[in-house]
Amino acid sequence: MRSGQQAALGKDLLDFMDALAIPQATLAGFDWGGRAACIVAALWPQRVRGLVTGDGYNIQAISQSLKPRPPETEHRLWYQYYFHTQRGVDGLTANRRELCQLLWTLWSPSWAEGPSRYALTAPSFDNPDFVEVVIHSYRHRFMYAPGDPALEYIEQALVPQPPISVPSISLCGADDGVGPPSLEDDDVEHFSGFYRRQVLPGVGHNVFQEAPQVTLQALLELLER
Template sequence: MLFVNTERLRVAYREHGNPDGEPLILLHGWPDDVHTWNPILPRLERWRVIMPSLRGYGETRFLQPDTPRSGQLSALAQDVLDLAEAMGIRRFHVAGHDWGARAAYNASLLEPERVKSCVAISVGWGTNDPGQAISLVQARNYWYHWYMATERGAEALRKERREFAHLLWRTWSPSWHFTEGEFHDTMHAFDNPDWAAVTIHSYRHRWGLAPSDPYYSEQEERLRHESVIKVPTLVLHGTEDGANSPQTSEHKEHLFSATYQRILLSGVGHFPQREAPDAVASAIVEWLDQY
């Protein structure tokens, strides 16, 4: 792992591909880590690929003990922008899965002049507004959100983090039979001392059940009142996604003022880059080649 300091974090990251290529930042989701991108990396050799561990994961650490262990989505987005700034990268492509997709969307809205293009995997734009209407099917999918809103659920996450994550992997992608080795390579990222705190705050904050970190008040204000993304955006969503139903990414075209494309991946669950790496890599390469 390589490391770079932002104002609040010591960010651990990996690099791949052409060091002189256009920067492409890949953002993993929850519960996952940078290993999630390994299956598609051989197709991304032309780009300077940067894969950070998000706050609360792997070897990424907060610089100060009194910094709130916030998992709010505005903080995740600002982390992306701060990472690029710390690395001297003015403009970049960004692709994210799950939490990473939400961070990619938000970074694109907050600073569109810096993001050349955006790829979001397994997440539709704007699906975690606390006041949103959700279907009963999606409410069922979000059981772990509601569970972590209780102290009992939070304690289960703290004590059984690996078992918690393993259960979600199995249920979110019903046709994917991952190996125990794949899970083993990733599960160590959850041993970060801040993983549980960041996770619990993230899911509680999304539903208005936890306070915001005031440090991100400006970003929060903009994300509450602005909804149209001005960056070219590609969405990839599996038809068997058991975390975010593919219906949650439908009918979003009006929220994008630049080129927008949505691709459904048949028979694929919540982890397309792991389950269908050839299809995902091909879609990403074709998309990036346009910009």
Template sequence: MESITTDQLEIAFETHGRRTTNMPIMLLHGFPDDATAWNEVGGRLAAAGRHAIAPHVRGCGPTRFLSKETPRSGQVAARARDVVHLMDGLQIERAIVVGQDWGAATAQALAMLHPQRVDKLVVLNGHGLLNMAVFAQGKRPSWATFHAGWYQWLFQSAIAEPLLRQDAAGLARYLWQQWSPGWRFSEEVFAAVARSLANPDWVDVVLSAYRPPDADPHADPRDAAAGRQLATAPAITQPTLNLQGARDGVDLFEDTQLGQEAFYRGGFRCARLEGCGHFLQRERPDEVASLLLEFFDDA
């Protein structure tokens, strides 16, 4: 475990492999999870001669805010800013960015806001930042997708904070079971993530992540301009690979293929992993690592 200190955070991160002449890889985890989600994939990338960095997102695991005065924002613009600062601290000018769930949205934001820092893009599970742009085209997900997103509506309510503070691990366990119905995770693996979710700022960051910036008391004013830019759904110009589990219980496969590829101007391909749920990198590390390496090596 290593860390970098920025103006707001001490960002803890896992490293996989030694730095080489190959393009470095940023591995961004999702919700509710931590950077250990990438351990097995990271190990396989390292064995193939790659160098990967997997940070713990703000509010999670050993990553800590430096001041109690800093807004506990979970907004995607803030998360993308953290990745830029981590790359700066590690003297990485440009990287391949791979993200799952929250990490996928953060990766998209990074590609939109700082295209010069992203060589290639891989998103696991859906296209969260493009949903409103797709709605504007007159396309709508199924009612099953709205039902699967029940927790997002809960997070807007007054009972969300006390529920999360009382039993964050219980929610995480339930979501893992619902989102990856065929996956039997070990208690050891889950216990490690539950400890990360006990970070004192996790609840505030989570609630912030699911609220519109203008209704979020934790939104950081320094990200306002970036948030407005993201709301316009700027095109993504990097070559992009989308990996999707056919049994994903929250990002339903059919509803993540509603024309979002039109927003990717640098080439877009999608790989569907049959029998796999939401946590692809945990469930199918061999298959995910192979697909990543194949994509990285493409001209």
């Protein structure tokens, strides 16, 4: 199956490191990439020297996914519920570039270079597996689609929300249209080693592209530890 579940993302990253014979790395990622990086850091900490994560602890608490959230949050996640329907599948299939461009804009509303950068990213949405993987991801995380049996051992290891022990820096965009950072750091309890959180004014969801210098500084800080 073409899986978009979180275990697949983590396993892909681990396999990628193995294929390149990288015994240990400092990882950086946001959203799906941040989820992959957090999973590898949590479950295989011996492979991770440090972690720069976009918007904190990105491992999903799937068992809690059906619990209603505040209306403002539910409003921002409309696209996820859209993908639970056949209309969403058909819409993503027929209008993938337009739909993704809308989300790109909503998620990073203050990013002046966003429109021009989108044109560089959009061709990746033509991948023949794109729709299947996206739909599976947003259904699996709400328990509306089964996972890959070969990855079940990873999913089970993620159920207790394992802590991340490697040195970590969380970069959060103050203008993130998916999930604006809260005043209090709700993720700190998930990090058991060195950890700091930095909220970036004027930055949206795509933290690393919107604030490349801050991202580089965070990586260098971890590499110097």
